Amino acid sequence: MTREVFLKDLNCALSGLEAEEVDSILAYYSEMIDDRMEAGMTEEDAVNAMEPVDTIASRVLSEAEGEKDAPAAEQKNEPNEAEKEIRRPASEVKELVISAENQRVHLTSGDTEEIVLRYRIEDGDIYQLHEENGVLTLEHKHRPVSSYKLDPKKLTADNFFDEIGKFIGSINLGNLIQLGGITGETRCIEVMLPRIFKGKVTVKTSNARIMAEEVTCLDEMKLHTSNARAMLSHIVAHQLNIVSSNARIVLEDVYARQQLDAVTSNGRIVATKVVSDNGMHLRTSNGSVRVEEVDAKALAIKTSNGSISGTVKGRSEDYAIRSGTSNGKNNLVDCAEGEKQLVVKTSNANIALEFMG
Amino acid sequence: MDAQMKRGLIEGCILKLLLRGDSYGYQLVRDAQEVLTLSESTLYPVLRRLENQQALSVYTMEHNGRLRKYYAITDVGRQRIKEFLTEWEAVMKVYDFIRRDEE
Numbered sequence: 371m372t373r374e375v376f377l378k379d380l381n382c383a384l385s386g387l388e389a390e391e392v393d394s395i396l397a398y399y400s401e402m403i404d405d406r407m408e409a410g411m412t413e414e415d416a417v418n419a420m421e422p423v424d425t426i427a428s429r430v431l432s433e434a435e436g437e438k439d440a441p442a443a444e445q446k447n448e449p450n451e452a453e454k455e456i457r458r459p460a461s462e463v464k465e466l467v468i469s470a471e472n473q474r475v476h477l478t479s480g481d482t483e484e485i486v487l488r489y490r491i492e493d494g495d496i497y498q499l500h501e502e503n504g505v506l507t508l509e510h511k512h513r514p515v516s517s518y519k520l521d522p523k524k525l526t527a528d529n530f531f532d533e534i535g536k537f538i539g540s541i542n543l544g545n546l547i548q549l550g551g552i553t554g555e556t557r558c559i560e561v562m563l564p565r566i567f568k569g570k571v572t573v574k575t576s577n578a579r580i581m582a583e584e585v586t587c588l589d590e591m592k593l594h595t596s597n598a599r600a601m602l603s604h605i606v607a608h609q610l611n612i613v614s615s616n617a618r619i620v621l622e623d624v625y626a627r628q629q630l631d632a633v634t635s636n637g638r639i640v641a642t643k644v645v646s647d648n649g650m651h652l653r654t655s656n657g658s659v660r661v662e663e664v665d666a667k668a669l670a671i672k673t674s675n676g677s678i679s680g681t682v683k684g685r686s687e688d689y690a691i692r693s694g695t696s697n698g699k700n701n702l703v704d705c706a707e708g709e710k711q712l713v714v715k716t717s718n719a720n721i722a723l724e725f726m727g
Numbered sequence: 728m729d730a731q732m733k734r735g736l737i738e739g740c741i742l743k744l745l746l747r748g749d750s751y752g753y754q755l756v757r758d759a760q761e762v763l764t765l766s767e768s769t770l771y772p773v774l775r776r777l778e779n780q781q782a783l784s785v786y787t788m789e790h791n792g793r794l795r796k797y798y799a800i801t802d803v804g805r806q807r808i809k810e811f812l813t814e815w816e817a818v819m820k821v822y823d824f825i826r827r828d829e830e
Contacts, residue, residue: 402756405751433775
């Protein structure tokens, strides 16, 4: 193959890159061939000493892709390898999925046309970014804190100290510190959306909070975590599904057009100025529910061993009411007829709801 | 070897070679052979990255009737070499630790 043919093939294989970049690469390889010829090689040998055009092209193109993901790190004066920033035009994203482990997720909005994801990469983290059919997914996993899987169900009086000892002995100190278990520093994936986001938002994490404020989502928002709070303020969504466990859910100024579900266990729910045009379901166990100025066409508040109190918009006549508790006082009067529905159930605690009018 | 790690090692080698003196593409490929295997297509993105980070500067000179691109180290590049050595002290500590008593 001659030098001309090699460079021509390479030029073709690199089409799609900016002209400046292509010129730079062609000059680079042209120089490599020239220098080899100067060192005594024939033109054919010098060209053969190069890698195949396909190999060169695929390396260049995959480097270009890699660059796209970390522009912020390259352009700042002090590149911080551990912090990544991903930007995508919001118009291209029909659904945003964030899936994390033991890491908080914080959603906000800004005057931007882009979705911006910011996160730190630390020892033991694995992040994967997928983009397919308009679904943008950021998946985060990290290595377990300990290599010994402790099964609490298998603990007995006899093996207790042995098992705990094995577990503690196998703890990876680095990962434990990273979890915030020792220093208290908690990591967070930051998600910034445009003021009005037209797509779906799904956030799943574990053992870490989900916080969201000032987000308007014209589709469904699903926020799931475990063993940690979910805290939302100034949110508008078509549908809102919030799930946690062993922790509280706090909602302030939240509006759902179609449906709002907030479900947790062993933690309280606090809902202030929370409105749904259709259904609202606030459910927990072993925790109180406190509502202020809530309003829904079909409102259901259920818990156990916790009081239900606060204020509901409208008059009691507007609602068909079904309520009940055990071992507690209930100030509501059940009623079979009403435009809207209100279901309030708990046990071993009081129900005290006032209608604001 | 891990791709990112390899890239870091190549960056370090290239900067060290430039510390000895300005150089050009083909010479860097040849000189790097004493330490690691390096192909043209692996070297190119490293040079670009170092240029973007201002760790090296580029100039063109005429050589035998054609133009050749030369690379020179910068203060940023010198600093990078220092940082590389410091980072890898920690790696060497772990290496020594793992290696100890293994003979």
